[in-house]
Amino acid sequence: MKLTEGHTPWSGLDINKLNFPQLENKQSCDVVIIGGGISGALTSYVLTKQGIETILLEKGHIGTGSSSANTGLFQFMNDDPLSELIQSFGEKKGVGFYKMCEQAVENLSKIANNLSFDTEFRRRSSLYYATSEDDAGKIRNEYDTLARHGFNVEYWDQERIKSFFPFSKSAAIYSPNDAEANPLKLIQTLIYDAVKQGLKVFENSGVETVTYSDKNVTVMTKSGIIEAKTIIWATGYVTQDWKPDRLASLDSTYAIITEPIQDLSSWHERALIWETNRPYLYMRTTLDNRILVGGLDEPLTPAGLNQNKITLNGQKLLNKLQELFPTFGDISISHSWAGVFATSKDGVPMIGRHPDYPHSYFIEGYGGNGTVYSMLAADLLAEAVSGKEPEVLNWFSFKRPLKINASG
Template sequence: MRLNSGNTPWRSTLQDPPTYPALENTVHCDCLVVGAGIGGAMASYRLSLNGAKTVLIEKRQVGYGSSHANTGLLQISNDKSLTSCMNTFGQKSGLLFYQLCQAAVRNILDLASKLDIDSQIIPRSSLLYASTPADVSALREEYENLVANGFDSEFWDEERIASVYSFSKPAALYSRSDAEANPYRLVHSLIAKAATNGVRVYEQTEARQYEFTEDGVICHTENGRIIAKKIIFAMGYETQEFKKDHGAKLINTYAVMTKPLKEFPKWHERSLLWETARPYLYFRTTPEGRIIAGGKDEPLTDPERRDIRVISQSQRLLDELEALFPELKGIELEYSWGSVFGSTRDGLPYIGPHPRFPHCYFIEGYGGNGTVYSMIAAELLTDTIAGKNRPELDLFSLTRSAKPSPSQNSVVI
């Protein structure tokens, strides 16, 4: 699957990233992690802290899949609001999901002092604004539920918004304790630290076949084998080519990054910005003085069609940015890209085991909070592999929308 189109920005922010060899022999491990994006990076790092003998493989170069197109917004709030989660899953489960996201953002912020490559992890607040006056009542209800359950959020009226931003909206929630990061640098920093801690990392190493045995899984690559007791599949949206989830949906999404600004517009605390409309637009700044705008989601097409759509969708995103901040009129873009993006029907990611794949676990952080979901997954799965019971996994069950399938002994990709 070709995941990205256009010109993604992050490679230029890390001039000499660490490199790793291809696998050319047989190795044994406690856990094999397949995929060196943000999910695999976080899982490998957490496994290294637990002392598990771990191997990480990536069929491309590290960080060159969906993580290369990630826009790096890290938020407690989700595409599905706390109110909607509590209505759909029950108050206890809906709140648990948001509490897990809150803890995950906090844990990502804590990484800044523990990693050797600066990942530009910066605390930020978020402004979620009402796209139309009709959205104000739902926004107020969301505010009441957030505050009642201990989340740091304020309800802002139109006058308050206009006092600190270049735009005015009918209402907004201003929430604290979110963050931003450079996703490419974060992936490399996590994997480099994991390698320092003993994880064996192999790039340009594609899994060709898996044999499921009584004691574990044998992964065959072009020039080697990995004999593992457990596997964590962290293949992102490409998981759908390997194991189709009926509750998952893939689409195209788009983003742009401007050239560095000489000065910023009226933008309170350089907060993350997003809206109540679905699909939504979102905006953030970067430490280099740039602006990222994203959204304009549309149905999944072939990569060639997406290549063409990058041009028109990028212009539409630029128009939206200039509409919010009129003083930016004439601003120039430096990067424009389109990518595959995944979501689920019920708004929760898929994390955990699947009956068709013994000794295996999956990280499918589908939704607008994929990096946060990856941190949740890394913690839950590494604890599970270490023998600790994590009942929170029930919330993210891979079979919650599908009947279990019979076990099988071999899978060829």
């Protein structure tokens, strides 16, 4: 499966000059992690920090899979509103899941603030607006639900939105504690710092076979072998090539980044912006005064990603940006790209053991909050491989009953 198409703004970025050897011998460890994207990087970092002997295998180069199309928005709110998750799963799980996402953003912030290099991680506010007048009620209901359960949010009416932004919407939810980052810088620096703590990394070392015994797992690459007590699969969307999950759905998603814009003063707090419409438009600014816009998700076709569609949808995204911020004048696209994107059918990621694969954990953080889910998964699996498997992992089970929320 080809995971990306087009030209992302992170292409070719290598701030730390990372270069790791191919696995060419026999190694042993406590945990072997498969996949060098954001899930693998965060999990490697957390495990190594805790003193767990860890090896990371990447079939290509670190950060060049689907993470290279990551747009770097980290929010506690999800594609599926809290009010709908409560309808699907009940209050304890729905609220608990949102609280875990909120904590995951905090944990990302703590980690980023202690890394060796600036990954452009910045705390940002978010504005979640009603796309149409008909959605104003949804915004009010979601705000009431979030506020009732203690989340730090504000309800903004039309006048307040107009006082802070050059566009008018009937209602919005404002939240002050989300974040953004350069996704590839984050991955590379996590790996860089984890290696200093003892992580072993092998690139160009794709897995060819895996065998399981009563006590361990043996991973074979083209020229090497690893024996480990536990294997963590952090292979992202490509997992669906060899282990299709009934809860997963594959889509195409599109994004652009603009040339620098001289004056962004009309963009209040450089907030992350998204909408109630599904599929939704989202956007953020960058430290060098560019604007990143994404959306227009659609089911992945057998033909895969298409350059002509990237050009067409890139212009659509630019038009939507100009509708919201007409004062910016002429804006030109610097980069446009598409990526394979997966969602779970019930709005909750899949994390944990799989009954068909002994000694194995999987991280399938499918949805718009993939990096937040990866942080959540890294912390949960760090507990699990230490022998204290959290009970809440059951919430993310691959065998959970399929529950479709009210919008599904």
